[in-house]
Amino acid sequence: MILELIVPGRGSFVSSAPPSYQGHRYPVEIIAHAVWPYFRFPLSFREAGELMPGRGVIVSYETIRRWCAKFGQVYANALRRRRPRPGDKWHLDEVFIKINGERKYLWRAVDADGTVLDILVQNRRDTTAARRFFRTLLTKTRTVPRVVVTDRLRSYGTAHREVMPSVEHRCHQGLNNRAENSHQPTRQRERAVKGFRSVGGAQRFLPAFSGISPHFRPHRHRMTASDHRAEMTVRFAIWEQVTGVAGLSAAA
Template identity: 85%
Template sequence: MYFRFPLSFREVEELMLERGVIVSYETVRRWCLKFGQQYANGPRRRRPRPGDKWHLDEVFIKVNGEQRYLWRAVDQDGNGLDILVQSRRDKAAARRFFRTLLKKTGAVPRVIVTDKLRSYGAAHREAMPSVEHRSHKGLNNRAENSHQPTRQRERAMKGFRSVGAAQRFLSAFSGISPHFRPHRHLMTAPDHRAEMTIRFAIWDRITGAVSRPTTA
């Protein structure tokens, strides 16, 4: 069993109760704040450099009953680049996401692919005018599909309580979730089992479950 960190409180409570440990909601919240991003950074550091074709998309999420927007970017291989929770999806919000994305990745793409939201075009001309921009609904399925794990966790957690909490959780979750989703549909069963064995071993080292190997 592995911890799809950060978990919902009910999941953590059940796992710890099985081990004879009683925890409170505040304890779990503090664990998430302390270890969530640290654990997420481990798999990210092991990923190859992002591809040169980026897919960007935004979906609405409910935060304390109010509509907010989750902006997400992935490369052509489906690797998550960054996420940002914002209250709007206008030009200023798109520009902020572009600049955050460029700073976070430290790279400039050859082309970006978005849907037909006009905010992308306006922000693109200011933030990365030298990059080719393709705006087409049918070309952006990769970014749209990348939202599915987030939707599943959102339902399990019954929504988010604040923008800050949503940003912290989704930032960590977006770094950890792909580590345990190695494109199963493209692998044979033996290859998938071998790949997951490697990924579990990496996860154990990231979380400190086993000692890191010493170098000769």
């Protein structure tokens, strides 16, 4: 999916005021530049901090941690508001993840384009957990799909009949590769950080990660080199808009 930068005279602009940076000693350009590589690449806070001296900035990893915690989800939400409405065919899947040595379950929903609709970390993968995920998904997307595709976990069938009985449910292992493939970036990040430390930490990180990381990862294999460069230019321009950097440049 290629994003389009909306400029005056070429379409309707998505109204979304950037967050407030009042009380922060560092300017917005530095904060935005520190946040995006942390969510895009498998970096620790210390490693993200080690990139900053290249821009002449000395900042502690704890400061970057606070920036990511405060602004990461805000940026991700702003990027999601600029995307098209989700498709009417949703793929749902769950995988286990280790959190502080204990097995938990990561529930994920994506549309037919692979766009992540919602992520929920839960202790179980029973009917209660499936029902909760369905309801949370409908609440966050504020829409009802035409079709949901799942694997053969029986909990999906029971929850589907209770929460969205009018929606077609296709249950087949081979049809759900879209959702299963969407777990790969999370697995890569999980290995890089050597596992998540808490359920709350994972739940806070993963929705922001799934909103920011794909923004900087277009389908490279479908583009020529020149198209890819042009697309990345557009995406960084959108990033500057949602973070507020573009507003400062226009005012200068």
